[in-house]
Amino acid sequence: MSLQINTKILLFFFISCIVSYANAGEIFLSLKKNKVNVRYGPSFDSPVKYVYKKLDYPIKLIDKKENFRRIIDIKNNSGWIHVSQLKKINSLIVLEDKILFQKPNNFAKPIAKIKKGRMLVVQKCKLNWCKIKSEDFKGWIKTNNVWGSIN
Numbered sequence: 001m002s003l004q005i006n007t008k009i010l011l012f013f014f015i016s017c018i019v020s021y022a023n024a025g026e027i028f029l030s031l032k033k034n035k036v037n038v039r040y041g042p043s044f045d046s047p048v049k050y051v052y053k054k055l056d057y058p059i060k061l062i063d064k065k066e067n068f069r070r071i072i073d074i075k076n077n078s079g080w081i082h083v084s085q086l087k088k089i090n091s092l093i094v095l096e097d098k099i100l101f102q103k104p105n106n107f108a109k110p111i112a113k114i115k116k117g118r119m120l121v122v123q124k125c126k127l128n129w130c131k132i133k134s135e136d137f138k139g140w141i142k143t144n145n146v147w148g149s150i151n
Contacts, residue, residue, distance in 0.1 A: 027061040028089040028149035038079035042068035049079045056091040058148035074147045092148030100139040104129035111139045125150045
């Protein structure tokens with residue numbers, strides 16, 4: 001019985017390490033411009049698939065070819081963007097409703113409720129909290145259940 005429990009614990013630990021390692025390798029970027037073309041292939045000769053119209057929108061890097069990056073967004077749309085249209089991540093999208101706090105702790109004064117799907121620009125992060133700004137508010141949110149990298 002003890003051997004079976006130890007085996008289950010080891011298996012759980014091994015799977016947890018693999019998942020953590022896989023997530024650690026994810027690279028997120030943000031859109032540098034208000035209008036960014038996403039192409040079918042990694043070339044200016046390739047037709048435009050769709051156009052993003054949101055500055056700082058977070059996207060995930062999934063491939064590289066010369067000066068183009070293949071990306072995927074939160075809605076699983078993918079395509080190729082020229083590297084000149086991308087910058088280091090500075091935004092995230094919340095995956096559930098969150099409370100925006102004045103300081104980075106649960107006992108701080110709540111400022112606003114941030115709705116699921118809202119894009120936020122990250123100013124800085126510490127531990128499990130990020131200081132963010134939106135169109136109307138500045139404050140701190142917990143970084144669980146967000147789409148984008150928090151560095």
